[in-house]
Amino acid sequence: MNSNAVVKPSAEEVASAACFWLIESIAQAIQRHGRCVLALSGGSTPKKLYEQLARDHLGTLDWSKVHLLWGDERNVPHDHPESNFLMVKSAWLDPAMASGDLHHVPNYYPVPIELHDPEKSAYEYGQTIRSVLGDSSAIDVVLLGLGDDAHTASLFPETQALESLDGFVANYVSKFESFRLTMTASLINRARRVAFLVCGESKSPALDVVWHGPRDPALYPAQSINPTAGELWWFLDMRALPARDRIPLGELGG
Numbered sequence: 001m002n003s004n005a006v007v008k009p010s011a012e013e014v015a016s017a018a019c020f021w022l023i024e025s026i027a028q029a030i031q032r033h034g035r036c037v038l039a040l041s042g043g044s045t046p047k048k049l050y051e052q053l054a055r056d057h058l059g060t061l062d063w064s065k066v067h068l069l070w071g072d073e074r075n076v077p078h079d080h081p082e083s084n085f086l087m088v089k090s091a092w093l094d095p096a097m098a099s100g101d102l103h104h105v106p107n108y109y110p111v112p113i114e115l116h117d118p119e120k121s122a123y124e125y126g127q128t129i130r131s132v133l134g135d136s137s138a139i140d141v142v143l144l145g146l147g148d149d150a151h152t153a154s155l156f157p158e159t160q161a162l163e164s165l166d167g168f169v170a171n172y173v174s175k176f177e178s179f180r181l182t183m184t185a186s187l188i189n190r191a192r193r194v195a196f197l198v199c200g201e202s203k204s205p206a207l208d209v210v211w212h213g214p215r216d217p218a219l220y221p222a223q224s225i226n227p228t229a230g231e232l233w234w235f236l237d238m239r240a241l242p243a244r245d246r247i248p249l250g251e252l253g254g
Contacts, residue, residue: 003232011199011237015048018197018235022049022141023060025193029140030065036140037132038106039071039183041153042084043145045197045235050092058096058104066106067132071142072154072182073111075118075170085110111181118170118179125181126168138230139191142183146198150206150220153188154180157219185217185224194225195233198240208242 006021008014022038029036040046070084078085088108096105109128114121133139144152154171155161161171167187170179188194198207210222217224226232238246 003234005234005236007236007238007241009238011045012048014197014199014235014237015045015052018045018143018195019049019052019057021195021233021235022053022143023057025141026061026066029192030061033136035065035067037067037069037136039069039139039142039188039191040084040088041071041143041145041197042087043197045199046143046145047087047091049143049197050088054092054095058099058101062103063096063106064103068106068108069129069132069139070109070111071144071188072180073113074154075113075115075121075179075181077113077115078110118181122168122170122181126166129167129183129187137190139187140193142188142191142194144188144194144196144222144225146196146203146206146210146222148202148206150210150222152196152222152225154182155185155221155224156180157221162218162221162224185221188225189227190230191227192230193233194227194230195235196222196225197235199237201239203240204242207236207240208244211242212244 006017008017026036073084074082076082093108109132111125112121146152149157151157156173159171159173161169161182161184164184165186166184168183171182172179209220215223
């Protein structure tokens with residue numbers, strides 16, 4: 001897999017490194033075509049990143065040129081504690097709006113929730129994504145996490161979304177007995193830049209199999225993420241790094 005890895009000692013430092021990378025990526029997209037379309041991930045490390053953006057970087061960019069999509073969402077109301085939208089709103093959007101400066105606030109497009117009709121929600125959000133992208137079929141930046149079972153976004157092992165060529169689908173996940181709403185690998189792989197944020201010892205086995213195999217994207221869905229013409233980045237803490245990829249202290253020199 002052709003990718004770039006950035007390894008830091010702690011989750012906080014991973015979030016900081018990813019934050020500066022993201023700022024650079026957004027600035028490049030704005031310079032290239034006047035705006036940036038960014039797809040967001042849920043999770044604790046992305047939350048730290050969003051909090052850093054709100055705390056330290058509201059004045060770094062003209063955020064009114066940034067368009068936020070959600071890479072996946074739970075089939076719950078927007079005010080539900082498990083909502084990815086609520087997490088982003090609390091960590092980033094509310095502080096940005098409280099600043100009173102419209103240039104500090106990105107455009108954002110939460111996934112519509114139809115609790116009893118997730119397919120309708122997915123269809124409507126697919127239309128939103130196409131509208132936001134316009135003539136471009138490529139999202140500028142996609143942020144992703146990695147589950148202990150090697151899922152990413154809401155592409156879970158042995159689920160129907162793994163075979164879908166649509167951009168956004170309702171994916172039934174039997175272990176939760178519920179639907180998840182998610183971008184598909186085909187849409188993610190058209191992005192210009194994709195970054196995984198992975199922290200914690202529990203993620204190490206999943207990362208090991210994603211990087212080193214055996215290759216079976218149906219069982220390890222994150223293996224299906226490999227941008228066709230873009231860049232793939234991994235931001236990791238030391239605990240998540242597979243043992244075989246760690247440099248022994250004696251080889252570090254100095």
